[in-house]
Amino acid sequence: MSLLHLEDFEAGQTFDLGQHMFGEDEIVEFATQFDPQPFHIDPQAAAASNFDGLIASGWHTGSVFMRLLVDGLLARCASMGSPGVDELRWLAPVRPGDCLTATLQIEDVRPSKSRPDRGFIATRAVLTNQDGIDVFTLRAPLMMRRRTEPAG
Numbered sequence: 001m002s003l004l005h006l007e008d009f010e011a012g013q014t015f016d017l018g019q020h021m022f023g024e025d026e027i028v029e030f031a032t033q034f035d036p037q038p039f040h041i042d043p044q045a046a047a048a049s050n051f052d053g054l055i056a057s058g059w060h061t062g063s064v065f066m067r068l069l070v071d072g073l074l075a076r077c078a079s080m081g082s083p084g085v086d087e088l089r090w091l092a093p094v095r096p097g098d099c100l101t102a103t104l105q106i107e108d109v110r111p112s113k114s115r116p117d118r119g120f121i122a123t124r125a126v127l128t129n130q131d132g133i134d135v136f137t138l139r140a141p142l143m144m145r146r147r148t149e150p151a152g
Helices: 024-034 043-047 058-072
Strands: 014-021 087-090 099-111 118-128 134-145
Touching: 014 058, 024 058, 058 087, 058 099, 058 118, 058 134, 099 134
Parallel strands: none
Antiparallel strands: 014 099, 087 134, 099 118, 118 134
16 A cells, blocks of 8 residues: 555545544543543542533543544555644543544645655644534644655
């Protein structure tokens, strides 16, 4: 299977990246290590919080998205990484038992002006729960190798 390169992408394309179900143990384990706030690690404290129950860390949600992106697209691309994130939003809590579906839309594709071997893909990602509610959005550029460098 040949890798996807910059030339294989165009504005308007949408990629379905798969799904992930959040379990309570997974939520607590991630948060215990990386974001140990009471509403992420203690069901009783979380029930008394403004969230009315345990929720996943936003960083956990973002990490799950990254895994879905790699498995659903980047593993078959000539990816050169990303220069950063332009916008990240946690729109609604992610709770134990939630099943999130990831999609990625290509907003723009442009060759690099200074490095002819690569280009940038402007993307918008969305994670949607089983009730059709968007819980996470991300706008970020992807750097992608070109199949061939332009002459000259």
